[in-house]
Amino acid sequence: MGKRTPLYDRHVAAGAKIVDFAGWDMPIHYGSQVDEHHIVRTDAGMFDVSHMRAIDLRGCDAQPWLRRLLANDVAKLTLPGKALYSCLLSDAGTVIDDLIVYFFTPTYYRIVVNAGTADKDIAWMRSQATGFNIDLSPHPQLAMIAVQGPQARERFWTAFPQARAETELLHVFQAVERAFGKGEHWLIARTGYTGEDGFEITLPAEDASAAWDALLTTGVKPCGLGARDTLRLEAGMNLYGQDMDETQNPLESGLSWTVDMKDARRDFIGKSALAVRQDAGALRQFVGLVLLDRGVLRSHQKVITPQGDGETTSGSFSPTLNQSIALARVPAGVKPGDEVQVEIRDKLLRAKVVKPPFVRNGKPLI
Protein backbone atom coordinates (compact mmCIF):
# COMPACT_ATOMS: atom_id res chain seq x y z
CA MET A 1 0.00 0.00 0.00
CA GLY A 2 1.24 3.44 -0.91
CA LYS A 3 0.80 6.79 0.77
CA ARG A 4 -2.71 8.20 0.65
CA THR A 5 -3.91 11.77 0.35
CA PRO A 6 -6.72 13.14 2.55
CA LEU A 7 -9.05 12.61 -0.45
CA TYR A 8 -8.28 8.91 -1.01
CA ASP A 9 -11.67 7.75 0.33
CA ARG A 10 -13.44 10.21 -1.98
CA HIS A 11 -11.64 8.71 -4.99
CA VAL A 12 -12.56 5.15 -4.05
CA ALA A 13 -16.18 6.18 -3.45
CA ALA A 14 -16.25 7.82 -6.91
CA GLY A 15 -15.11 4.57 -8.54
CA ALA A 16 -11.55 5.64 -9.29
CA LYS A 17 -9.00 3.23 -10.65
CA ILE A 18 -6.12 3.67 -8.22
CA VAL A 19 -2.49 3.32 -9.36
CA ASP A 20 0.89 3.86 -7.78
CA PHE A 21 2.38 7.26 -8.57
CA ALA A 22 5.73 8.04 -6.93
CA GLY A 23 4.78 5.93 -3.91
CA TRP A 24 1.27 7.39 -3.66
CA ASP A 25 -2.03 5.60 -4.29
CA MET A 26 -3.58 8.03 -6.79
CA PRO A 27 -6.63 7.99 -9.11
CA ILE A 28 -5.63 7.47 -12.76
CA HIS A 29 -9.23 7.88 -13.92
CA TYR A 30 -12.81 7.55 -12.67
CA GLY A 31 -14.09 5.66 -15.72
CA SER A 32 -12.80 7.35 -18.86
CA GLN A 33 -9.59 9.33 -19.09
CA VAL A 34 -10.71 10.80 -22.43
CA ASP A 35 -14.07 12.00 -21.05
CA GLU A 36 -12.26 13.64 -18.14
CA HIS A 37 -9.90 15.35 -20.57
CA HIS A 38 -12.81 16.83 -22.55
CA ILE A 39 -14.55 17.97 -19.36
CA VAL A 40 -11.53 20.10 -18.46
CA ARG A 41 -11.28 21.55 -21.99
CA THR A 42 -14.98 22.42 -22.16
CA ASP A 43 -16.32 22.78 -18.60
CA ALA A 44 -14.62 22.14 -15.24
CA GLY A 45 -12.77 19.24 -13.67
CA MET A 46 -10.81 18.81 -10.46
CA PHE A 47 -7.65 16.92 -9.62
CA ASP A 48 -6.32 15.81 -6.27
CA VAL A 49 -2.69 16.93 -6.33
CA SER A 50 -2.12 16.64 -2.59
CA HIS A 51 0.88 14.40 -3.27
CA MET A 52 2.82 17.48 -4.35
CA ARG A 53 4.84 19.03 -1.54
CA ALA A 54 4.50 22.56 -0.22
CA ILE A 55 7.53 23.98 1.58
CA ASP A 56 7.38 27.30 3.43
CA LEU A 57 10.52 29.41 3.36
CA ARG A 58 11.04 32.13 5.94
CA GLY A 59 14.01 34.21 7.04
CA CYS A 60 15.76 37.47 6.37
CA ASP A 61 17.92 35.80 3.66
CA ALA A 62 14.97 34.16 1.90
CA GLN A 63 15.25 36.29 -1.22
CA PRO A 64 19.04 36.19 -1.69
CA TRP A 65 18.99 32.44 -1.03
CA LEU A 66 16.31 31.82 -3.69
CA ARG A 67 18.18 34.05 -6.15
CA ARG A 68 21.13 31.67 -5.75
CA LEU A 69 19.09 28.44 -5.59
CA LEU A 70 16.80 28.93 -8.61
CA ALA A 71 17.51 29.44 -12.31
CA ASN A 72 14.61 31.88 -12.58
CA ASP A 73 14.92 35.17 -10.67
CA VAL A 74 12.54 35.75 -7.74
CA ALA A 75 13.56 39.42 -7.76
CA LYS A 76 10.86 39.77 -10.45
CA LEU A 77 8.24 38.98 -7.82
CA THR A 78 7.08 42.19 -6.17
CA LEU A 79 3.31 41.76 -5.97
CA PRO A 80 2.28 39.69 -2.91
CA GLY A 81 0.94 36.30 -4.03
CA LYS A 82 2.75 36.40 -7.37
CA ALA A 83 4.12 33.03 -8.50
CA LEU A 84 7.09 32.03 -10.63
CA TYR A 85 7.93 28.75 -12.39
CA SER A 86 11.58 27.75 -12.12
CA CYS A 87 14.01 24.89 -12.42
CA LEU A 88 16.10 23.75 -9.50
CA LEU A 89 19.50 23.05 -11.06
CA SER A 90 22.56 21.07 -10.04
CA ASP A 91 26.05 22.57 -10.25
CA ALA A 92 26.30 20.85 -13.64
CA GLY A 93 23.26 22.82 -14.85
CA THR A 94 21.01 19.77 -15.03
CA VAL A 95 17.47 19.73 -13.70
CA ILE A 96 16.93 18.43 -10.13
CA ASP A 97 13.25 19.43 -10.29
CA ASP A 98 10.83 22.04 -11.58
CA LEU A 99 8.75 23.99 -9.09
CA ILE A 100 6.53 26.97 -8.43
CA VAL A 101 7.56 29.59 -5.90
CA TYR A 102 5.00 32.02 -4.42
CA PHE A 103 6.12 35.39 -3.08
CA PHE A 104 4.41 36.86 -0.02
CA THR A 105 7.12 39.12 1.45
CA PRO A 106 10.90 39.22 0.86
CA THR A 107 11.20 37.08 3.99
CA TYR A 108 8.33 34.66 3.29
CA TYR A 109 7.84 32.43 0.22
CA ARG A 110 6.17 29.12 -0.48
CA ILE A 111 7.75 26.54 -2.79
CA VAL A 112 5.72 23.69 -4.34
CA VAL A 113 7.68 20.73 -5.72
CA ASN A 114 6.88 17.40 -7.37
CA ALA A 115 5.86 14.39 -5.23
CA GLY A 116 8.50 11.98 -6.49
CA THR A 117 11.36 14.43 -5.99
CA ALA A 118 10.25 16.17 -2.77
CA ASP A 119 12.63 14.44 -0.36
CA LYS A 120 15.57 14.83 -2.75
CA ASP A 121 14.73 18.51 -3.30
CA ILE A 122 14.49 19.30 0.41
CA ALA A 123 17.81 17.56 1.08
CA TRP A 124 19.40 19.58 -1.73
CA MET A 125 17.89 22.83 -0.50
CA ARG A 126 19.16 22.22 3.04
CA SER A 127 22.62 21.40 1.70
CA GLN A 128 22.68 24.78 -0.03
CA ALA A 129 21.57 26.80 3.02
CA THR A 130 24.92 27.21 4.75
CA GLY A 131 25.58 30.87 5.50
CA PHE A 132 22.00 31.94 4.85
CA ASN A 133 19.54 32.88 7.55
CA ILE A 134 16.56 30.85 6.33
CA ASP A 135 14.15 28.25 7.65
CA LEU A 136 12.48 25.58 5.50
CA SER A 137 9.23 24.03 6.72
CA PRO A 138 7.82 21.25 4.52
CA HIS A 139 4.06 20.74 4.90
CA PRO A 140 3.34 17.15 3.80
CA GLN A 141 -0.03 17.29 5.60
CA LEU A 142 -1.53 19.95 3.30
CA ALA A 143 -4.06 18.99 0.65
CA MET A 144 -4.13 20.46 -2.86
CA ILE A 145 -7.05 20.53 -5.28
CA ALA A 146 -6.65 21.85 -8.85
CA VAL A 147 -9.96 23.07 -10.33
CA GLN A 148 -9.44 23.53 -14.06
CA GLY A 149 -11.48 24.43 -17.12
CA PRO A 150 -13.32 27.37 -18.67
CA GLN A 151 -16.03 27.12 -15.98
CA ALA A 152 -13.64 26.32 -13.12
CA ARG A 153 -13.55 29.74 -11.48
CA GLU A 154 -17.32 30.26 -11.70
CA ARG A 155 -17.94 26.85 -10.17
CA PHE A 156 -15.44 27.55 -7.42
CA TRP A 157 -17.22 30.83 -6.59
CA THR A 158 -20.57 29.05 -6.56
CA ALA A 159 -19.14 26.62 -4.02
CA PHE A 160 -17.30 29.31 -2.05
CA PRO A 161 -19.08 32.64 -2.62
CA GLN A 162 -17.23 34.24 0.29
CA ALA A 163 -13.92 33.76 -1.60
CA ARG A 164 -15.10 35.53 -4.74
CA ALA A 165 -14.13 39.11 -3.93
CA GLU A 166 -10.51 38.30 -3.22
CA THR A 167 -9.94 35.73 -5.94
CA GLU A 168 -11.81 37.43 -8.78
CA LEU A 169 -9.04 39.99 -9.18
CA LEU A 170 -6.21 37.47 -9.28
CA HIS A 171 -4.11 37.59 -12.41
CA VAL A 172 -2.73 34.42 -13.96
CA PHE A 173 0.10 33.08 -11.76
CA GLN A 174 -1.07 35.03 -8.75
CA ALA A 175 -2.37 33.70 -5.44
CA VAL A 176 -4.02 34.90 -2.28
CA GLU A 177 -3.70 33.42 1.16
CA ARG A 178 -6.74 33.88 3.35
CA ALA A 179 -8.32 32.59 6.54
CA PHE A 180 -10.93 30.10 5.39
CA GLY A 181 -12.43 26.72 6.14
CA LYS A 182 -11.92 25.89 9.80
CA GLY A 183 -9.87 29.01 10.39
CA GLU A 184 -6.67 27.78 8.81
CA HIS A 185 -5.18 29.50 5.79
CA TRP A 186 -6.00 28.43 2.26
CA LEU A 187 -3.78 29.42 -0.64
CA ILE A 188 -5.88 30.03 -3.74
CA ALA A 189 -3.73 30.40 -6.85
CA ARG A 190 -4.72 31.10 -10.45
CA THR A 191 -2.36 28.43 -11.74
CA GLY A 192 -2.66 24.98 -13.26
CA TYR A 193 -1.18 22.27 -15.40
CA THR A 194 -3.81 21.87 -18.10
CA GLY A 195 -3.66 24.91 -20.37
CA GLU A 196 -7.04 26.04 -19.05
CA ASP A 197 -8.05 28.73 -16.58
CA GLY A 198 -8.72 27.77 -12.98
CA PHE A 199 -7.42 27.67 -9.46
CA GLU A 200 -5.08 25.47 -7.48
CA ILE A 201 -6.17 25.45 -3.86
CA THR A 202 -3.82 24.44 -1.06
CA LEU A 203 -5.68 23.80 2.16
CA PRO A 204 -5.40 21.96 5.48
CA ALA A 205 -6.09 18.21 5.25
CA GLU A 206 -9.12 18.50 7.54
CA ASP A 207 -10.81 20.90 5.10
CA ALA A 208 -10.10 18.81 1.99
CA SER A 209 -13.07 16.43 1.88
CA ALA A 210 -15.64 19.17 2.54
CA ALA A 211 -14.08 21.36 -0.17
CA TRP A 212 -14.06 18.45 -2.64
CA ASP A 213 -17.73 17.72 -1.89
CA ALA A 214 -18.69 21.38 -2.26
CA LEU A 215 -17.05 21.50 -5.70
CA LEU A 216 -18.72 18.21 -6.69
CA THR A 217 -22.09 19.71 -5.77
CA THR A 218 -21.54 22.61 -8.17
CA GLY A 219 -20.86 20.15 -11.01
CA VAL A 220 -17.07 19.99 -11.03
CA LYS A 221 -16.12 16.47 -12.16
CA PRO A 222 -13.27 14.48 -10.56
CA CYS A 223 -10.44 13.87 -13.04
CA GLY A 224 -7.49 11.55 -12.68
CA LEU A 225 -3.78 11.74 -13.33
CA GLY A 226 -4.33 10.19 -16.78
CA ALA A 227 -6.27 13.20 -18.04
CA ARG A 228 -3.85 15.51 -16.25
CA ASP A 229 -1.03 14.03 -18.36
CA THR A 230 -2.78 14.40 -21.74
CA LEU A 231 -3.95 17.91 -20.81
CA ARG A 232 -0.47 19.09 -19.84
CA LEU A 233 1.03 17.47 -22.94
CA GLU A 234 -1.43 19.30 -25.22
CA ALA A 235 -0.60 22.48 -23.29
CA GLY A 236 3.11 21.90 -24.06
CA MET A 237 4.03 21.72 -20.38
CA ASN A 238 7.01 19.65 -19.32
CA LEU A 239 6.73 16.69 -16.98
CA TYR A 240 9.69 16.21 -14.68
CA GLY A 241 11.32 12.80 -15.06
CA GLN A 242 10.14 12.49 -18.63
CA ASP A 243 10.87 15.70 -20.51
CA MET A 244 13.79 16.68 -18.32
CA ASP A 245 15.74 15.21 -15.43
CA GLU A 246 19.20 15.22 -13.92
CA THR A 247 20.76 14.20 -17.23
CA GLN A 248 19.37 17.22 -19.13
CA ASN A 249 19.73 20.97 -18.93
CA PRO A 250 16.82 23.43 -19.23
CA LEU A 251 18.20 25.02 -22.41
CA GLU A 252 17.65 21.77 -24.32
CA SER A 253 14.35 20.98 -22.59
CA GLY A 254 12.26 23.88 -23.87
CA LEU A 255 12.84 25.79 -20.64
CA SER A 256 15.24 28.57 -21.71
CA TRP A 257 12.47 31.04 -20.90
CA THR A 258 12.75 30.07 -17.24
CA VAL A 259 16.51 30.64 -17.04
CA ASP A 260 17.02 34.29 -16.17
CA MET A 261 20.50 35.51 -17.13
CA LYS A 262 19.58 39.22 -17.16
CA ASP A 263 21.26 40.18 -13.88
CA ALA A 264 24.95 39.58 -14.62
CA ARG A 265 25.77 39.86 -10.91
CA ARG A 266 23.41 37.07 -9.94
CA ASP A 267 25.30 33.79 -9.58
CA PHE A 268 22.74 31.00 -9.43
CA ILE A 269 23.57 27.31 -9.09
CA GLY A 270 24.25 25.82 -12.51
CA LYS A 271 24.74 29.19 -14.20
CA SER A 272 28.37 28.73 -15.23
CA ALA A 273 27.68 25.24 -16.57
CA LEU A 274 24.79 26.58 -18.66
CA ALA A 275 26.96 29.41 -19.98
CA VAL A 276 29.57 26.87 -21.12
CA ARG A 277 26.87 24.79 -22.82
CA GLN A 278 25.39 27.85 -24.50
CA ASP A 279 28.79 28.99 -25.80
CA ALA A 280 29.44 25.54 -27.25
CA GLY A 281 26.40 26.10 -29.50
CA ALA A 282 24.35 23.58 -31.49
CA LEU A 283 21.81 23.33 -28.68
CA ARG A 284 19.33 20.57 -29.31
CA GLN A 285 15.82 21.83 -29.97
CA PHE A 286 12.84 20.90 -27.83
CA VAL A 287 9.90 20.68 -30.22
CA GLY A 288 6.40 19.34 -30.63
CA LEU A 289 5.55 16.51 -33.04
CA VAL A 290 2.21 15.73 -34.63
CA LEU A 291 1.97 12.23 -36.06
CA LEU A 292 0.77 12.28 -39.69
CA ASP A 293 0.45 8.50 -40.07
CA ARG A 294 -1.73 6.29 -37.91
CA GLY A 295 -0.33 5.26 -34.55
CA VAL A 296 0.47 6.61 -31.12
CA LEU A 297 3.67 8.41 -30.17
CA ARG A 298 5.18 7.44 -26.81
CA SER A 299 8.23 8.56 -24.86
CA HIS A 300 11.69 7.29 -25.88
CA GLN A 301 10.93 6.69 -29.56
CA LYS A 302 13.68 7.49 -32.05
CA VAL A 303 13.10 10.61 -34.17
CA ILE A 304 14.93 10.57 -37.50
CA THR A 305 15.70 13.95 -39.08
CA PRO A 306 18.06 15.14 -41.84
CA GLN A 307 20.13 16.76 -39.06
CA GLY A 308 20.48 13.48 -37.11
CA ASP A 309 18.51 11.43 -34.61
CA GLY A 310 16.48 12.74 -31.69
CA GLU A 311 14.09 11.23 -29.17
CA THR A 312 10.52 11.74 -28.02
CA THR A 313 10.32 12.60 -24.33
CA SER A 314 6.52 12.48 -23.85
CA GLY A 315 3.94 11.15 -26.26
CA SER A 316 0.30 10.23 -26.25
CA PHE A 317 -2.96 10.43 -28.09
CA SER A 318 -4.37 13.96 -28.00
CA PRO A 319 -8.11 13.79 -27.28
CA THR A 320 -8.61 17.40 -28.40
CA LEU A 321 -6.79 17.03 -31.74
CA ASN A 322 -7.84 13.40 -32.20
CA GLN A 323 -4.34 12.48 -33.32
CA SER A 324 -1.09 11.62 -31.65
CA ILE A 325 1.35 14.26 -30.38
CA ALA A 326 4.69 14.29 -28.62
CA LEU A 327 7.40 16.47 -27.18
CA ALA A 328 10.85 15.64 -28.52
CA ARG A 329 14.48 16.61 -28.21
CA VAL A 330 15.99 16.86 -31.71
CA PRO A 331 19.26 18.09 -33.21
CA ALA A 332 19.91 21.78 -33.83
CA GLY A 333 18.52 23.00 -37.13
CA VAL A 334 15.23 21.08 -37.06
CA LYS A 335 12.46 23.65 -37.56
CA PRO A 336 8.70 23.88 -37.15
CA GLY A 337 7.08 22.74 -40.40
CA ASP A 338 9.75 20.10 -41.09
CA GLU A 339 8.64 16.54 -41.67
CA VAL A 340 10.54 13.92 -39.67
CA GLN A 341 10.17 10.19 -39.06
CA VAL A 342 9.49 8.41 -35.80
CA GLU A 343 10.39 4.75 -35.32
CA ILE A 344 7.46 2.86 -33.78
CA ARG A 345 7.81 -0.94 -33.54
CA ASP A 346 10.36 -1.08 -36.39
CA LYS A 347 8.19 1.04 -38.68
CA LEU A 348 8.99 4.59 -39.74
CA LEU A 349 5.99 6.91 -39.42
CA ARG A 350 5.80 10.51 -40.61
CA ALA A 351 5.47 13.38 -38.13
CA LYS A 352 5.35 17.14 -38.49
CA VAL A 353 7.49 19.39 -36.29
CA VAL A 354 5.48 22.12 -34.51
CA LYS A 355 6.10 24.69 -31.83
CA PRO A 356 4.29 23.74 -28.59
CA PRO A 357 1.72 24.30 -27.14
CA PHE A 358 -0.68 22.19 -29.17
CA VAL A 359 -3.84 23.40 -27.39
CA ARG A 360 -4.61 26.34 -25.10
CA ASN A 361 -7.91 27.50 -23.61
CA GLY A 362 -9.84 24.83 -25.45
CA LYS A 363 -8.48 25.82 -28.89
CA PRO A 364 -6.15 23.82 -31.14
CA LEU A 365 -3.09 25.94 -31.99
CA ILE A 366 -1.48 23.74 -34.61
Add this chain to the structure above:
Amino acid sequence: MNVPANLKYAQSHEWAKLEADGSVTIGITDHAQEALGDIVFLELPDLGSQVEAGKECAVVESVKAASDIYAPISGVVVARNDALLDAPEGVNQDAYAAWLFKLKPADAAQLDAQLGALLDAAAYTKVAEDA
Protein backbone atom coordinates in the same frame (compact mmCIF):
# COMPACT_ATOMS: atom_id res chain seq x y z
CA MET B 1 -16.79 -8.86 -15.05
CA ASN B 2 -18.24 -10.04 -18.35
CA VAL B 3 -16.82 -13.47 -19.34
CA PRO B 4 -19.15 -15.26 -21.80
CA ALA B 5 -19.33 -19.00 -21.26
CA ASN B 6 -19.25 -19.88 -24.99
CA LEU B 7 -15.70 -18.53 -25.57
CA LYS B 8 -12.20 -19.79 -24.85
CA TYR B 9 -9.59 -17.54 -23.26
CA ALA B 10 -5.83 -17.04 -23.23
CA GLN B 11 -3.85 -16.13 -20.10
CA SER B 12 -2.82 -13.02 -22.04
CA HIS B 13 -6.47 -11.81 -22.14
CA GLU B 14 -7.55 -12.67 -25.68
CA TRP B 15 -10.77 -14.58 -26.43
CA ALA B 16 -11.26 -17.14 -29.23
CA LYS B 17 -14.48 -18.46 -30.72
CA LEU B 18 -14.66 -21.50 -32.99
CA GLU B 19 -17.17 -20.66 -35.73
CA ALA B 20 -19.41 -23.13 -37.60
CA ASP B 21 -17.32 -22.72 -40.78
CA GLY B 22 -14.18 -23.85 -38.95
CA SER B 23 -12.62 -20.38 -38.66
CA VAL B 24 -11.71 -18.90 -35.27
CA THR B 25 -12.62 -15.34 -34.29
CA ILE B 26 -10.20 -13.46 -32.01
CA GLY B 27 -10.67 -10.45 -29.74
CA ILE B 28 -9.61 -9.09 -26.36
CA THR B 29 -11.57 -9.62 -23.18
CA ASP B 30 -13.75 -7.17 -21.33
CA HIS B 31 -11.26 -7.32 -18.48
CA ALA B 32 -8.44 -6.38 -20.91
CA GLN B 33 -10.27 -3.36 -22.33
CA GLU B 34 -11.13 -2.23 -18.82
CA ALA B 35 -7.49 -2.47 -17.75
CA LEU B 36 -6.24 -0.66 -20.86
CA GLY B 37 -8.66 2.25 -20.62
CA ASP B 38 -9.72 4.36 -23.61
CA ILE B 39 -8.52 2.54 -26.74
CA VAL B 40 -7.39 4.89 -29.50
CA PHE B 41 -5.43 2.80 -32.01
CA LEU B 42 -5.32 -0.75 -33.36
CA GLU B 43 -2.72 -2.46 -35.49
CA LEU B 44 -4.14 -5.66 -36.99
CA PRO B 45 -2.32 -8.44 -38.88
CA ASP B 46 -2.43 -8.36 -42.68
CA LEU B 47 -4.98 -10.51 -44.50
CA GLY B 48 -3.34 -13.72 -45.60
CA SER B 49 -0.55 -13.52 -43.04
CA GLN B 50 0.30 -16.53 -40.90
CA VAL B 51 0.16 -16.11 -37.11
CA GLU B 52 1.51 -18.53 -34.51
CA ALA B 53 -0.12 -19.44 -31.21
CA GLY B 54 1.46 -17.53 -28.32
CA LYS B 55 3.23 -15.05 -30.63
CA GLU B 56 2.41 -11.35 -30.82
CA CYS B 57 0.38 -10.51 -33.92
CA ALA B 58 -1.47 -7.22 -33.23
CA VAL B 59 -1.26 -4.12 -31.05
CA VAL B 60 -3.94 -2.33 -29.08
CA GLU B 61 -3.05 1.16 -27.90
CA SER B 62 -4.98 3.03 -25.26
CA VAL B 63 -4.34 6.61 -24.23
CA LYS B 64 -2.20 5.12 -21.48
CA ALA B 65 -0.07 2.50 -23.21
CA ALA B 66 0.54 0.11 -26.09
CA SER B 67 -0.29 -3.54 -25.50
CA ASP B 68 0.69 -6.54 -27.64
CA ILE B 69 -1.99 -9.01 -28.68
CA TYR B 70 -0.93 -12.66 -28.83
CA ALA B 71 -2.55 -15.14 -31.20
CA PRO B 72 -4.41 -17.74 -29.07
CA ILE B 73 -4.13 -20.28 -31.91
CA SER B 74 -2.13 -20.65 -35.14
CA GLY B 75 -3.57 -19.97 -38.57
CA VAL B 76 -3.90 -17.72 -41.58
CA VAL B 77 -5.70 -14.37 -41.21
CA VAL B 78 -8.87 -14.63 -43.34
CA ALA B 79 -10.74 -11.53 -42.10
CA ARG B 80 -10.05 -8.43 -40.07
CA ASN B 81 -12.43 -5.94 -38.51
CA ASP B 82 -11.26 -2.87 -40.44
CA ALA B 83 -14.27 -0.85 -39.26
CA LEU B 84 -12.64 -0.81 -35.84
CA LEU B 85 -9.55 0.97 -37.17
CA ASP B 86 -11.58 4.15 -37.49
CA ALA B 87 -13.54 3.56 -34.28
CA PRO B 88 -11.22 1.69 -31.90
CA GLU B 89 -13.36 2.82 -28.93
CA GLY B 90 -15.74 0.06 -30.07
CA VAL B 91 -13.53 -2.36 -28.14
CA ASN B 92 -14.29 -0.42 -24.94
CA GLN B 93 -18.01 -0.41 -25.70
CA ASP B 94 -18.31 -4.18 -26.25
CA ALA B 95 -15.13 -6.24 -26.29
CA TYR B 96 -16.96 -9.36 -27.49
CA ALA B 97 -18.83 -7.71 -30.36
CA ALA B 98 -15.65 -5.88 -31.41
CA TRP B 99 -13.75 -8.87 -32.80
CA LEU B 100 -10.27 -8.09 -34.17
CA PHE B 101 -9.58 -10.78 -36.80
CA LYS B 102 -10.49 -14.32 -37.92
CA LEU B 103 -8.08 -17.18 -38.47
CA LYS B 104 -8.26 -20.30 -40.63
CA PRO B 105 -6.39 -23.01 -38.71
CA ALA B 106 -3.94 -25.12 -40.74
CA ASP B 107 -4.91 -28.53 -39.42
CA ALA B 108 -7.64 -29.89 -37.17
CA ALA B 109 -5.41 -31.81 -34.77
CA GLN B 110 -3.29 -28.76 -33.99
CA LEU B 111 -6.44 -26.64 -33.57
CA ASP B 112 -7.91 -29.12 -31.10
CA ALA B 113 -4.70 -29.15 -29.08
CA GLN B 114 -4.45 -25.34 -29.06
CA LEU B 115 -8.12 -24.81 -28.17
CA GLY B 116 -7.74 -27.43 -25.46
CA ALA B 117 -4.87 -25.48 -23.96
CA LEU B 118 -6.99 -22.33 -23.62
CA LEU B 119 -9.02 -21.51 -20.50
CA ASP B 120 -12.75 -21.81 -20.10
CA ALA B 121 -14.79 -18.95 -18.69
CA ALA B 122 -14.48 -20.08 -15.06
CA ALA B 123 -10.71 -20.52 -15.24
CA TYR B 124 -10.24 -17.18 -17.03
CA THR B 125 -12.42 -15.37 -14.50
CA LYS B 126 -10.02 -16.56 -11.82
CA VAL B 127 -7.00 -15.34 -13.84
CA ALA B 128 -8.60 -11.93 -14.38
CA GLU B 129 -9.58 -11.59 -10.74
CA ASP B 130 -6.03 -12.34 -9.64
CA ALA B 131 -4.50 -9.94 -12.17
